[in-house]
Amino acid sequence: MKIFQLTNLKFPIISAMCFALMLVSCTKKPATVQRPAFSSDSAYAYIEKQMSFGPRVPNSAAHMQCAVWLIEQLRACGAEVELQKGFMPDYRGNNQQIYNVIGHFYTLETASRPRILLGAHYDTRPWCDEEEEYSDRFYNVPGANDGASGVGVLLEVARQLGKQLQDSTFRTPVDIIFFDVEDSGAPDFYTGPERDDTWCLGSQLWARSYAQKVADHQPVIAYRYGIILDMVGAPDAVFPLELFSMQYASNYQQQIWHSAAQLGYGAMFSDQYSYPITDDHFYINHIAGIPCVDIIHYDLRNATGFPAWWHTRQDDLQNISRSTLQAVGEVVMSLL
Numbered sequence: 186m187k188i189f190q191l192t193n194l195k196f197p198i199i200s201a202m203c204f205a206l207m208l209v210s211c212t213k214k215p216a217t218v219q220r221p222a223f224s225s226d227s228a229y230a231y232i233e234k235q236m237s238f239g240p241r242v243p244n245s246a247a248h249m250q251c252a253v254w255l256i257e258q259l260r261a262c263g264a265e266v267e268l269q270k271g272f273m274p275d276y277r278g279n280n281q282q283i284y285n286v287i288g289h290f291y292t293l294e295t296a297s298r299p300r301i302l303l304g305a306h307y308d309t310r311p312w313c314d315e316e317e318e319y320s321d322r323f324y325n326v327p328g329a330n331d332g333a334s335g336v337g338v339l340l341e342v343a344r345q346l347g348k349q350l351q352d353s354t355f356r357t358p359v360d361i362i363f364f365d366v367e368d369s370g371a372p373d374f375y376t377g378p379e380r381d382d383t384w385c386l387g388s389q390l391w392a393r394s395y396a397q398k399v400a401d402h403q404p405v406i407a408y409r410y411g412i413i414l415d416m417v418g419a420p421d422a423v424f425p426l427e428l429f430s431m432q433y434a435s436n437y438q439q440q441i442w443h444s445a446a447q448l449g450y451g452a453m454f455s456d457q458y459s460y461p462i463t464d465d466h467f468y469i470n471h472i473a474g475i476p477c478v479d480i481i482h483y484d485l486r487n488a489t490g491f492p493a494w495w496h497t498r499q500d501d502l503q504n505i506s507r508s509t510l511q512a513v514g515e516v517v518m519s520l521l
Contacts, residue, residue: 220448221518222345225511231258232329232337232418232505240325241309241332243366244282251307255286255363258340262347264288264361271390276371276383283390284365289406290346291358300358301521302411302475303342304465305335306367306387314373315489315496322374327501330482330492334418334505336363338514345518357521360406364388364465388465392472399474410437411477412520413466417513419492420506422482424513425457429467434476441478444519450512459483460490480513 234254239247252268259266269285286307291300309328316322326332339361349355364387371379382389398405411434416422430438445454459481461467466477483490494500 221515221521222348223511223514223518224341224344225507225514227344228337228341228510228514229505229507230337231340232333233502235307235333235336236327236329236502240311240327241307242311242325243308243369248308252284252286252363252365255307255336255340259286259288259343259361262288262290262340262343263350264290264343264347269391269394271394273366273386273390274380274383275366275369275386276375276379277377278380281366281369281386283387285387285391286363286365288343288361289358290343290350290355290361292350292355295356295358298358299407299409300360302360302362302408302469302477303339303414303517304362304364304388304411304469305339305414306332306365306385306465307336307363308332308365308368308387310368310496312372312374313497316498319374321498322372324498326368326496327498328368329501330416330418330504331368331495331500334416334510335414338414338417338510338517339363341510341514342517342521346521359521360408362391364391367465384463385465385468388468389472392468395473395475408475410434411466411469411475412437412441412517413464413469413477413479413481414513414517415464415479416482416491416495417480418505418509419482420504420509422506422509423453423455423457423484424480425455425459425483425485427459427464427466427479427481427483428461429464429470430478431458432461433470434478437476438478441480441516441520445512445516448512448515448519450516453509453512454480454516457485459485462490480516 366386370384
């Protein structure tokens with residue numbers, strides 16, 4: 186993902202300010218609500234398993250092993266699993282193989298209802314281009330937070346949905362998508378000609394396919410809205426109001442942040458703003474036309490806008506907090 190220039194965003198600032206005031210009022214007196222079932226220990230174990238493969242750099246052995254494992258986990262949770270394969274040009278114009286792993290959770294009674302789309306990327310960045318030492322920039326990013334954390338939370342969500350399917354308490358149809366090749370945008374040290382839209386290739390492929398089916402009047406799954414989880418495991422994580430989410434899906438962003446406040450996570454789900462971020466949600470919004478919200482750690486203290494260890498060799502398990510995973514998981518489950 187990368188920061189989008191604020192000048193490119195067309196959004197009414199007055200509406201944004203009004204929305205912020207609404208959120209502040211929501212966070213003052215959190216209502217007592219029943220906490221949804223979610224296990225941060227389980228989510229953490231899913232992250233550990235991904236890390237055991239090594240960096241999940243696209244088309245590496247670790248990447249393929251992880252993709253197969255994701256398919257197995259979704260099937261074990263009772264999902265109907267789909268593997269979307271295709272190609273997208275990378276920053277140099279070379280075709281990049283894409284493997285998006287999709288789990289469909291529904292019953293006969295809920296099959297016709299609009300679904301909620303939940304997504305995270307499972308690949309890791311091929312370069313540590315935020316390292317200070319130039320020689321260290323050619324290592325692969327381990328990707329504990331930037332990749333594995335969102336996947337870990339969604340696999341635990343999938344496990345909980347599987348339990349609901351078994352005990353007949355399942356009510357909300359959900360698609361969980363593990364997007365590929367999100368993090369292979371042009372490295373900072375690259376000096377050649379660069380294409381546009383070189384980040385989030387997996388979500389671009391999925392969104393273009395979905396939009397084409399709509400244009401061709403082919404049957405498609407209807408979605409109420411979507412949520413992308415990215416970098417959701419840091420001990421000091423703060424999830425501000427990302428402006429693309431506000432532009433395209435403000436009502437759903439408000440609903441999510443209100444649920445977080447009710448659960449007592451109003452400080453973590455902050456009423457501060459981040460710059461617009463080019464993440465998987467942008468292409469789901471812009472190309473597929475599905476309102477989609479990004480829950481992403483944005484650090485206002487750092488020049489990059491992201492944690493100090495973002496896109497470095499330090500993105501490892503020491504930067505994963507069970508309490509943060511629990512907060513994000515409960516918020517997502519509360520919406521289902």
